[in-house]
Amino acid sequence: MQRPLETLDPNLLKGLREHVHERLRQAIIAGQLPTGMLLNERKVAAELGVSTTPLKEALRRLELEGLVRTEPRRGIRVTFDAGQAEEMALARAALESMVARLAAARITDEALDNLRGITEGMKKATQSGAVSRLIELNEAFHDAIHAASGCHYLKRLLVGQLIYDKAARRFLLGDRDERGRALVEHLAILAALEARDEDGAERAMRDHIVRSGKQHVQTAFERR
Amino acid sequence: MQRPLETLDPNLLKGLREHVHERLRQAIIAGQLPTGMLLNERKVAAELGVSTTPLKEALRRLELEGLVRTEPRRGIRVTFDAGQAEEMALARAALESMVARLAAARITDEALDNLRGITEGMKKATQSGAVSRLIELNEAFHDAIHAASGCHYLKRLLVGQLIYDKAARRFLLGDRDERGRALVEHLAILAALEARDEDGAERAMRDHIVRSGKQHVQTAFERR
DNA sequence: TATTGCGACTTGATATATCAAGATTCATGA
DNA sequence: TCATGAATCTTGATATATCAAGTCGCAATA
Numbered sequence: 355m356q357r358p359l360e361t362l363d364p365n366l367l368k369g370l371r372e373h374v375h376e377r378l379r380q381a382i383i384a385g386q387l388p389t390g391m392l393l394n395e396r397k398v399a400a401e402l403g404v405s406t407t408p409l410k411e412a413l414r415r416l417e418l419e420g421l422v423r424t425e426p427r428r429g430i431r432v433t434f435d436a437g438q439a440e441e442m443a444l445a446r447a448a449l450e451s452m453v454a455r456l457a458a459a460r461i462t463d464e465a466l467d468n469l470r471g472i473t474e475g476m477k478k479a480t481q482s483g484a485v486s487r488l489i490e491l492n493e494a495f496h497d498a499i500h501a502a503s504g505c506h507y508l509k510r511l512l513v514g515q516l517i518y519d520k521a522a523r524r525f526l527l528g529d530r531d532e533r534g535r536a537l538v539e540h541l542a543i544l545a546a547l548e549a550r551d552e553d554g555a556e557r558a559m560r561d562h563i564v565r566s567g568k569q570h571v572q573t574a575f576e577r578r
Numbered sequence: 579m580q581r582p583l584e585t586l587d588p589n590l591l592k593g594l595r596e597h598v599h600e601r602l603r604q605a606i607i608a609g610q611l612p613t614g615m616l617l618n619e620r621k622v623a624a625e626l627g628v629s630t631t632p633l634k635e636a637l638r639r640l641e642l643e644g645l646v647r648t649e650p651r652r653g654i655r656v657t658f659d660a661g662q663a664e665e666m667a668l669a670r671a672a673l674e675s676m677v678a679r680l681a682a683a684r685i686t687d688e689a690l691d692n693l694r695g696i697t698e699g700m701k702k703a704t705q706s707g708a709v710s711r712l713i714e715l716n717e718a719f720h721d722a723i724h725a726a727s728g729c730h731y732l733k734r735l736l737v738g739q740l741i742y743d744k745a746a747r748r749f750l751l752g753d754r755d756e757r758g759r760a761l762v763e764h765l766a767i768l769a770a771l772e773a774r775d776e777d778g779a780e781r782a783m784r785d786h787i788v789r790s791g792k793q794h795v796q797t798a799f800e801r802r
Numbered sequence: 803t804a805t806t807g808c809g810a811c812t813t814g815a816t817a818t819a820t821c822a823a824g825a826t827t828c829a830t831g832a
Numbered sequence: 833t834c835a836t837g838a839a840t841c842t843t844g845a846t847a848t849a850t851c852a853a854g855t856c857g858c859a860a861t862a
Contacts, residue, residue, distance in 0.1 A: 360666070362851095369844095369846090371846090375695040394813075394814095395814065396813080396814095404846085404847090406814090406846095406847085408845080408847095410635070410814085411634070411638055416639070424814075425814090426810075426814050427852090427855070428814085428855075429813070429814085438731060441732055442731065444732060445735055447676065448673050448676035449673070452669070505665050505668065506665070507665035507666065508642045508665055510642075511735075534592065564848090577781055579837075593815065595816090604808080618842090619844065620842095620843080628816085629818070630844090631817065631818090632816065633813080635815095649843095649845075650824075650843080650845075651822090651824045651825070651845090652843070653825055654844090664860095792825075
């Protein structure tokens with residue numbers, strides 16, 4: 355009996371411009387392309403080994419995400435600084451708390467059970483300091499709330515407001531106190547969802563994202 | 579003595595892709611390009627009298643704004659429907675209420691005086707049914723709060739979440755009850771700002787945008 | 803010595819050409 | 833008659849060429 359074939363790597367389904375966008379976004383957020391740097395389309399295209407067309411489209415998207423600004427006939431300026439990162443964290447807090455509010459109104463018992471399982475795992479990983487596992491669980495936690503809200507567009511908007519990469523998350527969660535704070539906050543969010551308390555879920559999520567966002571901004575820009 | 583020259587029309591400072599973006603966005607929101615329609619890049623470019631390059635860039639932006647979806651080798655699908663419009667209204671409510679919260683924390687006495695003046699004008703225009711004036715004042719009101727918050731990026735994000743055009747606004751504010759509700763809500767927002775009540779400003783703004791957003795979705799999709 | 807104008811150069815914006823990935827249609831074989 | 837494979841066509845994706853709008857540097861003039 356034939357086994358089903360495995361699905362293709364999702365990266366194979368992406369075009370050049372998505373790869374270019376991710377590569378540049380990552381380089382900006384990680385500080386490899388620092389604030390104020392002036393990029394040149396032809397040079398960046400040559401470095402990446404692509405033509406200017408997918409690069410332009412990627413740059414346009416980065417511009418909408420506030421990470422760069424086109425200065426016609428001068429170059430592309432990297433604008434990702436502490437102020438921009440703060441505003442992006444606020445945008446994310448705003449959107450995530452709206453999502454949490456809707457999730458509190460709409461969540462199923464199954465989804466709550468799933469979240470309980472995730473937070474049990476978080477407790478263990480927090481105590482043992484298993485940072486990679488904690489990152490996975492954190493993503494699963496937020497993904498589950500996104501799913502419960504049923505808001506695909508809000509989720510897509512959120513993706514553009516991320517201001518940290520995996521290295522930054524690992525760094526931040528390497529701190530024991532930070533792990534403790536994050537756990538308490540996730541548990542508060544869960545409690546509000548269990549109570550189907552819209553105001554409570556919104557507040558708990560906003561407080562969580564605003565606080566952890568501040569941490570990310572601080573570590574990203576005070577180690578530059 | 580020479581008088582200073584007048585500044586140029588800001589539209590002259592925009593490139594083709596911005597004009598194309600605005601034209602398409604307006605056509606989608608007004609229903610001229612209805613939900614589900616399949617657009618073809620070469621045809622649309624020819625209709626607009628431009629090449630496919632600025633059109634592609636405009637389409638990419640519309641895709642990020644959730645109004646269309648590219649189906650490679652098939653066409654560009656218009657995806658702006660009631661569900662998408664609802665999510666955009668929620669996104670706007672989320673962002674506007676974060677802006678209002680920050681404005682409540684940061685607003686100056688001068689800005690409050692300005693808002694009082696605007697709401698005085700709103701009272702008059704509401705009573706007299708001066709819809710165009712009311713639209714102007716509404717924009718000034720929200721612009722003033724945006725300015726008070728100091729968040730340029732959040733303001734730029736907001737622009738992409740608008741789901742109505744001038745015709746829709748005129749239609750909605752043509753209703754006397756709607757004008758009354760909007761006035762009450764604006765006054766509630768002002769009261770919270772005057773009290774520098776962050777939670778109150780956030781709630782009042784969110785309630786305002788969610789409610790008026792529902793109205794816009796209803797009138798936009800139930801008259802199709 | 804400083805200012806202004808002009809020419810050359812560089813860069814993003816846009817136009818056009820080409821590629822390639824499906825989609826559609828038609829023909830053939832079972 | 834239906835299913836499958838091949839050929840053709842259409843479309844978005846990408847590459848490349850060209851345009852034009854500044855920018856910069858240099859020379860001339862006051």
